[in-house]
Amino acid sequence: MPTKIPLFAFLLFLTAVEANAQSELLQSKNCFSCHAMESHVIGPAYKDVASKYRGDKEAKSKLALKIMQGGSGVWGQIAMPANPQVSADEAKSLAAFILLQK
Numbered sequence: 001m002p003t004k005i006p007l008f009a010f011l012l013f014l015t016a017v018e019a020n021a022q023s024e025l026l027q028s029k030n031c032f033s034c035h036a037m038e039s040h041v042i043g044p045a046y047k048d049v050a051s052k053y054r055g056d057k058e059a060k061s062k063l064a065l066k067i068m069q070g071g072s073g074v075w076g077q078i079a080m081p082a083n084p085q086v087s088a089d090e091a092k093s094l095a096a097f098i099l100l101q102k
């Protein structure tokens with residue numbers, strides 16, 4: 001079915017646009033001052049966060065809450081400060097995006 005090819009390409013395009021928007025959100029909310037996708041900075045690499053919680057159905061809501069409220073003791077003694085500039089919806093969307101990293 002030749003008509004399936006453009007639809008597939010379009011969905012890929014949408015996925016790319018969506019991922020880019022979330023990456024820009026991480027940027028604009030200052031998350032990259034302590035985090036990177038692939039490597040530990042002050043906080044854990046998002047890739048490592050994703051592999052730690054792979055298969056954990058509660059992870060998205062747990063992490064969304066932690067993004068907003070901050071906390072310590074999971075990755076070490078350094079605490080993540082609260083991020084009051086992040087709304088509940090943004091926190092959920094960022095948590096979901098972080099959990100998709102490989």
Ligand code: HEC
Nearest residue numbers: 029031034042043071072073074075076078079080083094
């Ligand atoms: C001032 C530095 C700093 C900033 C800014 C920061 N983080 Fe963190 N983040 C940390 C540290 C340190 C940890 C490890 C906390 C721990 O061990 O429990 C962490 C942990 C995390 C975790 C894993 C939490 C867990 O319990 O496993 C996620 C997800 C996360 N941060 C997302 C974000 C997002 C999204 C932002 C931007 C809105 C952000 N962080 C901004 C320092 C920061």
